[in-house]
Amino acid sequence: MLREVLAGQSTEVRGCILKSSLLDRFCPEVLEAVCFPDRTSPPKLGGRELVQLLQQDHLFTISLDARGEWFRFHHLFQNLLKRQLQQSASEEEIATLQSRASAWFESQGLITESIKHALAADDVGLAAEVVERYRKNELDADRWYVVERWLAMLPAEVRERRPGLLMAEGWVEYARFRLERIVPITEKVARLLENQVADPSVERELAR
Numbered sequence: 001m002l003r004e005v006l007a008g009q010s011t012e013v014r015g016c017i018l019k020s021s022l023l024d025r026f027c028p029e030v031l032e033a034v035c036f037p038d039r040t041s042p043p044k045l046g047g048r049e050l051v052q053l054l055q056q057d058h059l060f061t062i063s064l065d066a067r068g069e070w071f072r073f074h075h076l077f078q079n080l081l082k083r084q085l086q087q088s089a090s091e092e093e094i095a096t097l098q099s100r101a102s103a104w105f106e107s108q109g110l111i112t113e114s115i116k117h118a119l120a121a122d123d124v125g126l127a128a129e130v131v132e133r134y135r136k137n138e139l140d141a142d143r144w145y146v147v148e149r150w151l152a153m154l155p156a157e158v159r160e161r162r163p164g165l166l167m168a169e170g171w172v173e174y175a176r177f178r179l180e181r182i183v184p185i186t187e188k189v190a191r192l193l194e195n196q197v198a199d200p201s202v203e204r205e206l207a208r
Contacts (some may be wrong), residue, residue, distance in 0.1 A: 009021035012045055015055065018088065019097050021081030022051075022120070024113075025072045027051075027065060034097055095121040106130055115153055124158050124160075132164040136201075139168070145173035163189045163202045 002159045009017065016035040019119065020026050023034070028047030051071060054061040060077035062071040086092065089140070098121035106114035118127035131150045138146045147168050152158060159165045172186040189206055193199075 009053075010045075013044060013050065016045070016050055017054070018081055018084065018085040020086055021078050022094070022097055022117075023072075024078075025070050027069050027071070028106075030047065030101065030104050034100045037100055055179045085179060089129070091095055093121070099126070102126065102130070112150065112153075115150055124155060126152055128158050128162055131168070132162070135164070135168040139171050142175075144172050148172045160188070161192065162195065163199060167205050186203060 018032065019035050020031055023030060028051050031047035031050055035050070051061075053070045054071070060074040061071050064072060070177035072078070087099075098117045102114045102121060102123075105111070105117060111130060115127045115130050118124075118130060131147075131154065135147050135150070138144070151165065151172070152170055154165070157177060159169065166185055166189045170182050170189070173179070173185065186206060189202065193203065193206070
């Protein structure tokens with residue numbers, strides 16, 4: 001089935017369809033960022049044209065909103081595309097695509113998806129940095145549960161060695177009124193700061 005669907009498409013269209021299978025949802029702009037990141041000349045095929053083509057050719061595409069901006073593939077079709085992409089692209093190439101998606105989602109303030117794609121790129125450091133960059137905004141807005149969800153996406157060993165992530169964990173425990181867990185966390189932070197270049201913002205949090 002997949003061969004028949006892709007056979008009638010140009011090489012450029014086939015390539016972008018395969019790349020877009022890494023996205024659980026897509027819009028024209030993220031397709032541009034993932035498929036055509038270095039384009040300098042006016043495109044013959046762009047994100048919006050690709051979306052229109054997917055809809056016109058009934059390529060298992062489902063609309064997610066009334067404005068017609070966000071779409072996803074049927075899950076079975078998406079899985080078939082992913083397998084084909086894994087057969088035709090190297091792990092490094094796929095990781096690069098995931099990193100592009102992560103950067104685009106972060107630029108749009110869609111942080112959970114940015115973290116997800118950074119992890120899919122096997123770049124745990126980038127995922128941790130994204131959490132650290134946006135945790136304070138969420139905590140200040142009393143959306144500690146969002147930060148809790150982000151932290152849960154990261155491996156425990158990464159959280160344990162990054163003071164900013166530990167402080168975020170401490171604030172989540174504070175919000176949950178599990179106060180007995182806060183002191184052990186702040187002690188870990190203090191020990192880490194003794195051996196790392198101190199982050200002034202983390203030091204200020206620790207001093208509260």
